[in-house]
Amino acid sequence: MGGAVRDKLMGLPVQDRDWVVVGATPAEMEARGFKLVGADFPVFLHPATHEEYALARTERKTAPGYKGFAVHAAPDVTLAEDLQRRDLTINAIAMDEHGALTDPFNGAQDIKNKILRHVSPAFAEDPVRILRVARFAARLADFRVADETNALMQRMTENGEVDALVPERVWAELERALGEKTPVRFFAVLRACGALEKLFPEIERLYGVPQPEKHHPEIDTGLHTMMVLEQAARLSADPCVRFAALMHDLGKGTTPQEQWPQHIGHEARSVELVRNICTRFRIPNDYRDLAVLAARYHGDCHRAAELRPDTLLEKLEGLDAFRRPERFEQFLLACEADSRGRTGYEDRPYPQADIFRNAFAACAVVDVRPLLEKGFNGEAIARELRQLRIQAIRQALAPS
Helix, strand or coil, X not given: CHHHHHHHHCCCCCCCCEEEECCCCHHHHHHCCCEECCCCCCEEECCCCCCEEEECEEEEECCCCCCCEEEEECCCCCHXXXXXXXXXXXXXXXXXXXXXXXXXXXXXXXXXXXXXXXXXXXXXXCCHHHHHHHHHHHHCCCCEECHXXXXXXXXXHHCCHHHHCCHHHHHHHHHXXXXXXXXXXXXXXXXXCCHHHHHCHHHHCCCCCECCCCCCCCCEHHHHHHHHHHHHHHHCCCHHHHHHHHHCCHHHHHCCHHHCCCCCCHHHHHHHHHHHHHHHCCCCHHHHHHHHHHHHHHHHHXXXXXXXXXXXXXXXXXXXXXXXXXXXXXXXXXXXXXXXXXXXXXXXXXXXXHHHHHHHHHHHCCCCHHHHHCCCCHHHHHHHHHHHHHXXXXXXXXXX
16 A cells, blocks of 8 residues: 555565555454554554554544544445545555555556646645655655645645644654755745745745855855755765754844845854754754754854864864764764855865864874873863863864
């Protein structure tokens, strides 16, 4: 069913198979040794393979949002009726154990034509489906959203369905989208139907905000942000790095127009906005903390060659690089993505990251034991250690 059939038809690896059972009752399933595991509707585990078997069911909208559904599972529900409740035609295809397809909504043809199309008007009953379409667009880079599906998602957004989404579900879909092949498309699809402004107004308002053309030939901050995310996806498969890249310039969206195209102090404003988003969607701390560091310090990283040794050490300390070296590397990747996320800079080297790495490496080998042997302690040892690290950075970065 669903995703397994879709992936098989596309020649992709099939991760998990799930089955729909037509014409059976829960009692009959349990009598055959299947174990009931579904809380909201009858889902069973096969006694040998442990694959999921769900009784064919229909759903009826009973309240706003994505939880307001009445589920009907009974022996008289047909396979076509079960498939009709699916979101997209490419996910509404069944295959029996002999390979025969049941495809009442022409999903196989939409796979061939590379189209993401909703199955029926019932799509509009569940706002999560807007996020799922956007995520599928991020996964299937060469598929396009059908015009009628985009129009339906626009109407859903205008009718306030998106407002009923709970934070955890929005974050779950965003996190999965960040891990897809082309996460930029997730935001493009949301923006096309108006949902980006509803869910992530901090990102939407970046569009149309200019930056100095000398440093940003693409000019538009929203375009730059998507270019940065695209570069982050090239540089790292880590969704945490990609999230930090996405968040790094949010403060530019709140710069007063009379200051355009300059954005003085946008770093501090970005930090506040990152924290607001992470609180609103209950985003995990590791994502939040890296994004805050990228927002606050990306400009310092870009100016690495101009920084004095003591300033470099100050930035390393602010980044908590000595205690969190793995996060420090994530930060450098996000900064490199920012630098490359500009028209004409996509494949340019980013030596600033190596300056920070070399400074960190020089500090990391400074031995504190001689200071202890000399009797230093407390603030005195911290002061002496800092001087030794500054000296090490100066030596490491001195012209050869």
